Amino acid sequence: MAAMTNTTTNRMKRLIADISEHGATPSRVKKITNALRAVTAERDAAADQVKELESRLAEPKPRPIETAPKDGRLLRLFVHYEINDWTPLEDADKAWTIGFNGLDATGEDEWQMAGWCWGHDHFTEGKGEPIGWLPFHCAETVTVQPLAWCSAGYNGQSQEASALGLDVFYRVSGKPGDWTLTSPGAREYVHTPGYATREDARAAAQVDYARRVLGALIDAPAREVTVRENRASELMRLSWDIDARADEVARNNLPVSAYNELRDVAKGIRALVPDDEKQAVVAALSQGGEA
Known part of the structure; x- marks a missing residue:
C-alpha cells in the first residue's frame, strides 16, 4: 500500500x-x-x-470459559453483565475484569470477581456471567521493548544491539542496498544478507527478538492450592503492587488525584479478600515464608 x-x-x-x-x-x-x-x-x-x-x-481474544482453571488462581475474565446487577468496571454489558474460581479447593463452582458500584462510585464484588478468560500474565499482553542500537565499526555504518545478556546479540553491517543481519544460531552466528535498508534489517532483528522472548513464555502449570498459594495471596500481592505505584506517584510529585485513585483501587481489591485469609497471608510472610 x-x-x-x-x-x-x-x-x-x-x-x-x-x-x-x-x-x-x-x-x-x-x-x-x-x-x-x-x-x-x-x-x-x-x-x-x-x-x-x-x-x-486493544481487544485481546478471550479463551472459552470452559477451559478456565478453577484452582483459585487469579485470571482475567471477560464477563457478560445484566442490567439488574450492573457492576462492570467499564460502562458496557461485556467487559474485562479480574477474578477466580476455587472449585478444586472448595468444591463450590462459583466465580468471584472485581466489580464497580456505579451508584456510589466504589469497588464491589462483581456480579455477572464469565464468558471468556485469559491468564493474568500471558504472551498476549506482554510487550517486548525495542532493541537499543549503537554504532560500531571503523566507519560507524555498522550497528549492534545487546540482548539476553550478550553485549552483541545482533549486528547490522553492509552498504546501502545490501545490508546483512547477524544473529545467534544454534551453534554459531547466522548471517542473513539482502536487506535493502539498514532499517529493514533492524526491523527483522526486532521481530526475531520478540519471537525468542515470547516463545519462552508459558502459562504457569496448575498447582495445588495452599494457604500460601491461593487467590488471597495473588489479590493481596496485586494490591500491594498498586500501593507501591501510588507511593511512586507521591515521590515524583504527580497529581494527588492519581495517588488517591491508585489507593482506592488497592483498597477495593483488598476488600475482595476475607479477613481470615488476609491474616493467613500476612502470617506466612511474617514467618519468612512465601504467601
Whole structure:
C-alpha cells in the first residue's frame, strides 16, 4: 500500500509541475483530479487497515470459559453483565475484569470477581456471567521493548544491539542496498544478507527478538492450592503492587488525584479478600515464608 501511494503522489507532483509550466488545460486538470482521487482512496483504505489492527490489539481474544482453571488462581475474565446487577468496571454489558474460581479447593463452582458500584462510585464484588478468560500474565499482553542500537565499526555504518545478556546479540553491517543481519544460531552466528535498508534489517532483528522472548513464555502449570498459594495471596500481592505505584506517584510529585485513585483501587481489591485469609497471608510472610 505504501509503495502504491508513493507512486501516485509522485505522479501528482509531476502533474502539478506540468501545470505550473504549461498551464491548466482541461486535460491536465482532469489528470490531476483523478490522481487526487486515487491518493484519497488509498489513504482511506490504509486508515481502515490501521483501525482494524488497533482494534485487534486493544481487544485481546478471550479463551472459552470452559477451559478456565478453577484452582483459585487469579485470571482475567471477560464477563457478560445484566442490567439488574450492573457492576462492570467499564460502562458496557461485556467487559474485562479480574477474578477466580476455587472449585478444586472448595468444591463450590462459583466465580468471584472485581466489580464497580456505579451508584456510589466504589469497588464491589462483581456480579455477572464469565464468558471468556485469559491468564493474568500471558504472551498476549506482554510487550517486548525495542532493541537499543549503537554504532560500531571503523566507519560507524555498522550497528549492534545487546540482548539476553550478550553485549552483541545482533549486528547490522553492509552498504546501502545490501545490508546483512547477524544473529545467534544454534551453534554459531547466522548471517542473513539482502536487506535493502539498514532499517529493514533492524526491523527483522526486532521481530526475531520478540519471537525468542515470547516463545519462552508459558502459562504457569496448575498447582495445588495452599494457604500460601491461593487467590488471597495473588489479590493481596496485586494490591500491594498498586500501593507501591501510588507511593511512586507521591515521590515524583504527580497529581494527588492519581495517588488517591491508585489507593482506592488497592483498597477495593483488598476488600475482595476475607479477613481470615488476609491474616493467613500476612502470617506466612511474617514467618519468612512465601504467601
